[in-house]
Amino acid sequence: MMPGKEASVTDMEDRFPVLIVEDSTTQALRLQSVLESLGYDVAVAVNGREALERLQDDFRPLVITDWVMPEMDGLSFCRALRDRDLPGYVYVILLTAKDALDDLVAGLEAGADDYLVKPVHPAELGARLKTAGRILGLEAKLKKKNEEIRHLSITDPLTRLYNRRHFNEHLPHALKAAGRYGRPLAVVMTDIDHFKKVNDTYGHQVGDETLQAFAGVLQASLRRGVDWAARYGGEEFVVVLPEADLEGGAVAAERLRLLASQLKLQSPQGPFRITASFGVAAVDPQKEPVPSMEALLAAADAALYRAKENGRNRVET
Ligand code: GH3
Ligand code: MG
Ligand code: MG
Ligand code: MG
Ligand code: MG
Numbered sequence: 001m002m003p004g005k006e007a008s009v010t011d012m013e014d015r016f017p018v019l020i021v022e023d024s025t026t027q028a029l030r031l032q033s034v035l036e037s038l039g040y041d042v043a044v045a046v047n048g049r050e051a052l053e054r055l056q057d058d059f060r061p062l063v064i065t066d067w068v069m070p071e072m073d074g075l076s077f078c079r080a081l082r083d084r085d086l087p088g089y090v091y092v093i094l095l096t097a098k099d100a101l102d103d104l105v106a107g108l109e110a111g112a113d114d115y116l117v118k119p120v121h122p123a124e125l126g127a128r129l130k131t132a133g134r135i136l137g138l139e140a141k142l143k144k145k146n147e148e149i150r151h152l153s154i155t156d157p158l159t160r161l162y163n164r165r166h167f168n169e170h171l172p173h174a175l176k177a178a179g180r181y182g183r184p185l186a187v188v189m190t191d192i193d194h195f196k197k198v199n200d201t202y203g204h205q206v207g208d209e210t211l212q213a214f215a216g217v218l219q220a221s222l223r224r225g226v227d228w229a230a231r232y233g234g235e236e237f238v239v240v241l242p243e244a245d246l247e248g249g250a251v252a253a254e255r256l257r258l259l260a261s262q263l264k265l266q267s268p269q270g271p272f273r274i275t276a277s278f279g280v281a282a283v284d285p286q287k288e289p290v291p292s293m294e295a296l297l298a299a300a301d302a303a304l305y306r307a308k309e310n311g312r313n314r315v316e317t
Contacts, residue, residue, distance in 0.1 A: 014133030016091075017041045021051040021065035021077065027118075031064065031095075034122045038129070048077025052084070059087045061136050062129070067096035067107070078111035089139050091132040095120060156231040158208060159215035167230035167238060171293045174242055178283055179290040186249025186282040188239040189300040190218075190256065193275045193312040195235040202267040210265055210274060211235060217259045221252070238300070246282035246317055253278040253315040261313060275313035279304025 018040045022028040032042045043060060045051035047069040054060075063081075067074035074094055081090055094112040096103070104115045113135075114128055154166035162170075171187070178185040192198075192214060199207040211231075218229040218237055226242045239256070241249055260276045281299035283290050291299075307316040 014130065014137050015039050015041075016062045016133060016136050017043070017060040018062045018064060018129075019051060019054065019060040020044045021046075021048060021063060021069070021074065023047055023066060023069040027066070034125065035064075035129075038122075038126050040129070048072030048074065048080065051077060052080055055081075055084075055086060055090070060090075061088055061139075062091050062093075062132055064093045064095050065112075067094060067098055067103075074112075075106065075110040078107070082111040088143070089136065091136055093128060093132065156215075159212055159231050161215050161219060161237070162228060162230040164230065164232055167232065167240075168293075170228075171240060171296075174240055175283065175290055175293060175296070178242060179285050182285045183243055184245040184248075184282055184284045184286075186241040186244040186246060186252070186280060187296060187300050188241065188249055188253045188256070189232070189279045189281075189297070189304045190237050190239070190253070190276050191304055191308070192235040192260075193277055193308075195274075198272075198274065202269060202272070206265075206267045213263055213265060214260060214274070214276065217263060218256065221256055221259060223252075238297075244282065245284055246280060249280040249282050250315055250317050253280050257313065257315055277304055277307035277312045278315040279307055280315060280317045 015038075018035055020028055020031055020035070020042060022031065022044065023046050028044045032044060035042045043054065043058065045054050048065070049072040051063065051065070052072075065074045065077055072080070074096065078092055078094070081092065092112045093114045093116060094107040095116045095118060096107070097118045099117045107115045113132070116125070116128060154162055156163040174185060177183070192210070195207070195210070198210050215229070215231065215237065218239055222229060222239070224241075224243065227240065229237060229239045232238045239252070241252055244252060257276065257278055260274065263274060265272050265274065279300045280303055281296050283296060303316040307314045310316065
């Protein structure tokens with residue numbers, strides 16, 4: 001940054017919260033005031049043990065630690081920190097009066113990212129902290145990208161519902177939880193009736209819009225925070241209702257059936273409607289052992305097949 005120029009937004013974003021770990025109150029206060037004058041948000045811990053505790057509930061990705069401290073010194077602190085599963089990477093600067101080459105090597109080997117010898121000039125400290133900020137900023141960017149990729153990997157691009165991958169990953173968890181807490185769980189499988197005719201009559205584009213509208217009905221109908229819907233295949237969807245038994249699942253499916261049949265869909269050839277068939281299956285750990293995901297889905301699928309056989313636009317259990 002050029003002198004006289006204002007700090008850019010990026011500069012501000014790179015000032016991550018700092019934790020000073022220092023047993024000398026005088027030194028801690030001096031360091032704190034330097035850091036605060038540079039624009040950092042600062043907290044202080046008096047030794048390694050206290051710092052570890054503090055990072056658990058007040059996570060600070062930038063740590064400046066002293067070496068010689070009672071209870072837990074800076075090196076033990078670095079090693080313990082690297083063993084912890086914290087919310088993100090902690091960039092550690094060891095700031096110590098120990099100035100031997102062996103000490104520097106030992107400090108870095110213990111897990112410190114940087115090593116500064118006391119007394120450090122505020123200008124150097126500021127520059128070192130900027131380096132730390134660049135690295136932590138990069139980590140934050142990667143984390144955000146990872147979350148985006150993770151989101152994409154579990155989302156169906158057409159309907160924005162969860163995809164089959166997420167469904168296959170999460171239904172077993174939901175079943176395990178149901179078994180553990182002795183709670184029921186219902187799955188509703190649904191398949192749009194004569195959907196091939198929608199494509200054939202109105203074209204694929206309208207077919208896609210129909211899938212989006214139908215998925216919208218499913219998503220909007222989720223009543224509890226724990227309920228979720230996924231696109232299982234082409235025009236097949238599944239709704240998972242933890243806490244619902246077979247009867248509750250059937251009531252939910254009946255509501256969905258009605259809402260789907262009331263959807264007003266548009267095409268260049270004029271408005272049209274659809275219907276869908278529903279198959280419901282449930283587990284009740286109070287009455288019987290929790291089945292595998294495959295067995296539960298086979299039961300829902302068999303019920304869906306009966307709904308088709310019995311004339312479509314209906315719910316079977
Ligand atoms: P049924 O009442 O027995 O379910 O008849 P159906 O015509 O709905 O069943 P079928 O399984 O024969 O046809 C499903 C159709 O869904 C065939 C396929 O081209 C279409 N489809 C699958 N995925 C998509 C998609 O992403 N977009 C569009 N537009 N069509 C899709
Ligand atoms: Mg000390
Ligand atoms: Mg079919
Ligand atoms: Mg169909
Ligand atoms: Mg089908």
